[in-house]
Structures are given as structure tokens and as C-alpha cells.
Amino acid sequence: MKWYLKALKKYAVFRGRARRKEYWMYILINFLVFMGLGGLDALIFGENSPLVTEDAPPTILFYIMLLYYLGTILPTLAVTVRRLHDSGRSGWWFLISFIPLIGAIVMLVFTVMESDSENRFGSNPKQAA
Template identity: 40%
Template sequence: MDFVESIKTCLRKYAAFNGRASRPEYWWFALFYFLVSVVAAMFSDVLNALVGVAVLLPSLAVGTRRLHDIGKSGWFQLVWFIPLIGWALMIYWLVQPTGPANEYGTGPELPRNDPLEIPPGL
């Protein structure tokens, strides 16, 4: 999943708290949110606040789907409110690889990692 596809997916699933989200989907959207916030803050605080409110729900939704991907409930996002330790724990969870099928679904489609085949004679 690339940058644009991730943003489209997250905005299309604006308030979808069910299912699973892959690592690239979550982190590309997080980068998008950061960049949009920086640009909005350069113009005005009011615009930055509006961007924050507009992207709050999709951010919570993709965070929930990302936690579902590793087999955790979306309610674990409340750990963000615990300074330092909670932040470290959330980042640790969010960088975990996609888990096997669980109660939240079969998981996002991942690219195949076939080993490189070298032709004979090289």
C-alpha cells in the first residue's frame, strides 16, 4: 500500500472501526496527518484546529483497525493518555507485523515476499 492509496482507504473508511489495517496503511496516514497539520499550522491556529477535528475520527478508526490487526481491542488507544510509558507501549504495538487471522478478520492483503530466484549459470 502506498501513500495515496492509504489516504484514500482511511478517508473512505472514515468511521469504520471494524476490520483490520496493515502497518503501511496506518503509518502512511499518520504521515499524511502530520504533514497536513504542519501546513495548516503555518497558516493559522484556527485552520490547524479545524484539520485536527476533521481528521480525528479517521485517525481513531485507523488506529482501532491497526490494533485489531495485532489482535487487540481498539479501546487500547486509551493507553495514549499515559505519558511516556503509554506512548512507548502504543508505538510498540503499532509497529508490530500483521498477525494471523483473528476475531477481527483475516487481515489485510500483504505483498508476497518470494525469495529472489537466480537463474542457473549466474
């Protein structure tokens, strides 16, 4: 949880570097919160949930999920850019994720790679911790 909060505190910080642990813990907790809200919505409202049926009216949990998603777009983008910086890549490499399938695979590889010891974006945050 500390890594998630650390990424949220750097809400719109696109400079610097993010360790693998910071990035993946943020992604994991973000995913769990989103899935938890979606599962709760589907459990409470069943077939009347807009997540299940497209004709269903939006529920309060649907709006909470929407607000959560909109509120985490910028921190997600920022932590991804900092993660790319950690492997010595420009944040513009994020745009490759818009290429179907191949972009997702390339981004996965970039985000699981080992950190550079020292690069133009600063020193290794793993050694500073």
C-alpha cells in the first residue's frame, strides 16, 4: 500500500524514475480496487448493473468506479513514464501501447526490465532506498 500511496503523492510528476516495485504495486492495487468496485456493483445490482447489461441505468457504484478511473489516469500515466525513465527510455515510448497487441507486449517488456544504474533521468532509485 505504501508504494501505491507513493505513486499517488507524485500525482503528476513525470520527471525522475520509478522502481519496478513502485510501478507494479501501484498497478496491482489500482487493478484490485477497480475490480473490487466492479465486482461489488455486479454482486449488489446483478443483471441491473451497467457492467452486465448495456441497457441498465448507471448505478452509484458505476459512478464511483468512473470517478476512480478518471482520478487515476494521470498518476497511472506519470508512474508509467517514470518507469520508462528507469530503464533509460523517454516517456514518449508510452505511445507504443496504442498499437494493438504488439504495443502491450513491448510495454510489458519495458516495465519488467531491470533498472539502469545511472542514466540521464537520475540515479537508480533502488540504490537510494
